[in-house]
Amino acid sequence: MTHFDLFSLRDVFADQGVMICFNGPFSHSVIEELGTAVRKYLESDAAPKDRIADVFAVFVEQAQNLKNYTSNRLFAGAEDGRFRHGTLVIARENDSYIVSSGNLVGPEDVARVKTAIESVSGLDKVELKTLYKQRLRTPVEPGRGAGLGFIDMARRATAPIACSFRELADGNPLDHEGLSSDGGLPAGTVFFNVSVFI
């Protein structure tokens, strides 16, 4: 038995201005509970209503994306369900709030996420609005996202969306978590990390 050192974890959170963090499998009820907590926290932080609305909306889009991508059928085989886990953090840095999430994205979804991110990068607010309204009128397959999430996040953001895709090859830094390809992870899976500043 190892005593779990939460003190050092708290230090990391404090250093990075973390207000709320959740790590684990995301269900819809987790999203509802966490969302309620996020809102209450921001209200107690005396954030203006517009700001709270933006942080909450970015939280919902990220959390629902995270849940959708980690529901990948290819991740179902993992013995301990860890492939389905995601991490979501809400932090504050000076006058900005940061909503950040990290999760695995299966090989067949990687291109979709990259395209979605690329489609909003470099666009100004007017161009984002045009793209958003155009996409609102584009039919989508039932059960799939509307393809609007990243556009909505970019519109609410005060700085460009930051993201990274980490390839998970043998010997990668996540190996110690048992996430190597011979641990049952589908080849081509990446760890996707996105941060939105509001």
Next chain:
Amino acid sequence: MESLSIKSGVSSPSVDFDPETGLLRMGGESYPENSFEFYTPIIAWLTGYLSDVTHPVRFLVELSYLNTSSTKCMIDLLDQLEAGFKQGVKVSVDWYYDRDNERARDTIEEFREDFTMPFNVIAREG
């Protein structure tokens, strides 16, 4: 026609559509687990209702937040109302928002831009 009534949840809106009075209300927040599943029967009810309604229809909305997939569904719902309006039904939309939340107003204004039916965006105290 039966009325349509759905109780609100943490992430799903209340729906109260009364075919007798023509008052169709929605309120609360909308980020359900599956927006398409939630909105499909609502839109189907509305389409049926508008096909033979003879009195004015008022859509009264008090939704404070819609996620992106709900927004997409809401466009489909408003499209049905607009189609009814163009066929001669007396349709109006009254959408309320908290005056301290400018972002909510912007979202509703963006809906309004796409339609010709009477569409009021109304501020009130949160």
